[in-house]
Amino acid sequence: MMPCRTLRKSAPPPAAERDAVAECALELRRIGDKADLRQRILNLIAKLFCPKT
Template identity: 85%
Template sequence: MMPGKTIRKTVPPAAPAERDVVAECALELRRIGDKADLRQRILNLIMKLFCPKT
């Protein structure tokens, strides 16, 4: 080993249960983002209909 170099420790692979939790969390975050996007699109449409630019 060369001086000044550190040895990288390998990270053990995630357990199947942990992967399932991460996947479920990602799915929930995606749903929240989709709802927020839909809400913003509806608000933009309402603004265009009721507050037209002059």
């Protein structure tokens, strides 16, 4: 059996860093939402103009 080691708790990141990470995540979400919407529209157009019988 391996001896147990206590894990050191790291200090929480500074508020400015947390805000930057949150803003970055929000921007990535927006970019992903736009890409998803564009793909859905393209799929709809392809379905309408190129129906597979």
